[in-house]
Amino acid sequence: MSGLPSYPVLRHLRIATVLLAGVALCLVPYRYLTPPDGQLEAVLARDFLSVHTRNTPTTYYEGRHGPTGFEYELMRRFADHLGVSLTLDASHSIESVLETVAREGDLGAAVLPLEPTREGLIYSRPILDLQxxxxxxxxxxxxxxxxxxxxxxxxxxxxxxxxxxxxxxxxxxxxxxxxxxxxxxxxxxxxxxxxxxxxxxxxxxxxxxxxxxxxxxxxxxxxxxxPLSMAWAFPDRGGLGLQQEANRFLHALRQEGMLDALVARYFGHDDYLEYVGARVFIGHVHDRLPDYTELFREAARDTGFDWKLLAALGYQESHWDPEATSPTGVRGLMMLTLPTAGEMGVDDRLDPAQSIDGGSRYLRHIKDRLPESITGEDRLFMAMASYNVGLGHLYDARRIAEQLGGDPDTWEDVREALPLLQKREWHSQTRHGYARGGEPVIYVRNIRRYYEILTHVDRSQQQYLQLNELLDGEDDDREFEIVPPIL
Structure with missing residues (x-):
């Protein structure tokens, strides 16, 4: 390692950097650290951590806003803890992860059950209970x-x-x-x-x-x-340094409560896309939507969409909460990523006017990029699906639909193909890999539900206003009780 600072100096520099960043979970006193040996020294010298994993929703996959997954989050944080970059090979099954790590690579992370007697491998401390x-x-x-x-x-x-x-x-x-x-x-x-x-x-x-x-x-x-124990696997060659550093890192995560927070974030509920019910939605129509109706109307005039469609998309994204923030850092009423906000010229994602304007123009941008062969409502529904899952995964689904003998230009056939991106036999053949393809299907379905309800509400309110039948202060919940969920 000639030309590089000694390992103790590197550790102190990294701990100082972490202190400045305010990340308490990595503040491990140096006296508890052991000198590097073998695998750990090799990782620090080459400046990257090589991880073998699987392309699944609980490990690693390309999400709407970039790489994500519970174990990906841990791998990335561990690489940051070491001060190195991260390289992934996600082409594995469980068995091939273990076989490959025993021969090459630094770490296996793929919902691996702890098996202390397996030859060629050593394991980290338990990370998660597997029931x-x-x-x-x-x-x-x-x-x-x-x-x-x-x-x-x-x-x-x-x-x-x-x-x-x-x-x-x-x-x-x-x-x-x-x-x-x-x-x-x-x-x-x-x-x-x-x-x-x-x-x-x-x-x-x-x-x-x-x-x-x-x-x-x-x-x-x-x-x-x-329950079994999920753990990371390391090669038993090259000493215990990397395994011990991983154990210190995982211990610190648990002590600081960060590990429990990650478990709750990824597995604490069934799914954020679950339909919340017409009554809750209508309550928000009364309580929240009036503050943003004119902003949606203005964005609709600029982009050519129906304002109620944009409002429905905004509700699906944030429930019309201008300060909403996702675990992946997407923010605002229209839940824009930093790159998308930059592309749309939005400098304050929490400003509802900027968010609605930027999100609406981004939907228009996506719709305009779709092939000309996609027309009518099919084009709109595919644009909305891409807002959720990304254009790359939509194109993959279109190719699968074509392979199945369907029409890649119709939403009906692409809607059937999108969930196949969750299956290895299909996503392994695509350019962009695994996606939670069921999400954009439910996403588009929900937006269509909300849009239909808003259309009914808007039409009914206009009629009542024309007939002077909406009296000030009168409870008009009756209007909404005739609106059933749109299945």
Missing amino acids: PLLVYRRGLPPVTDIERLSGLDIGTIRGSGADRVLRELQAEHPELGWRESSDVEVAELLSRIESGSLDAAVVYEHQFRLNRLFFPDVERGFTLGR
Whole structure:
């Protein structure tokens, strides 16, 4: 490492930098740090951390606003903690992650169950509890205990740890059988349950929470066995320095409460896209929308959209909260990223006027970039889907729709193709990889619901005003009770 400061100097410099940044979780006293050896020294010398992972919603994927995922967040923070950049290989299954890390690379992070006896690898301290959960197809007799599994066609992911739990149960229940594969992911298992090619599957509880909105015909059954521990895997060559530094980093995250916060952020609820109900929406129409109606009307005049459509999109994004902030740093009433705000000339994302103007022009920008062969409402719906998931993933879905014999210029066929981006057999063939393709489908559906309700409200209010039937101070909730959810 000639020409570089010594490791203690580097550590003090990095800790000083962290202090200035105000990140308490990395403030580890130097006296508790061990000198580098082997793998850690190599990482610091080459200035990047090489990680093998999987392209899944619980690990790493390209989201609407760039790379995301629970373990990606941890990897990125760990690389920042070391003061190095991050390189990822996300082309793996669980088994290939472990095999590859044993031969090359620095770290494996892919919802890996802790297996201390596995040759060629050492593991970090536990990161997250992995509770195996049996899920099954709605319409089957309730599956509430292991005795109800007899005769069911059950699937799971080989190497995930859930298969290990099944093997342990099989010792006591020899009649238990299942199918397993290392080439499927959780979304595909749930999809197979819905289609009827599987009756049930064993996944982890947090994985089901993350995916269940997109698979409404899959029911929660019961937990199996005790929780396993998710951990990172390191090669057993080159000493313990990198593993020990990771343990210090993870310990600090937990002590500062940051690890629990990340778990709550990614797995604490089913999904933010869940439809909130017509009554809640109508309440916000009364309480919040009047403050922004004229801004939406002005943006509509400038961009050619119906103001009610822009308002519906704004509600889907933030519930008309001008100070809304997502976990990924997207902000404002129209939830703009920093790059998008810069591109649209928005210098204050929390200014509702700027946010509505910038978000509306961005939707117009996306719509104008779509191929001319996409017309009418199909063009509008695909523009809205791209606002959510990004143009790259939309183009991938269009190509899948064409492969399936559909029309890539119709929303109906692209809507069917988008959820396939959650399946390895499809997203592995695309340019932009994994996407939570069910989200833009629900996103567009919700906006259309809100738009229809707003259209009804706007029309009704105009009629009442013309007839002088909207009296000051009179409760007009009756108007909204005749508006059912638009399914």
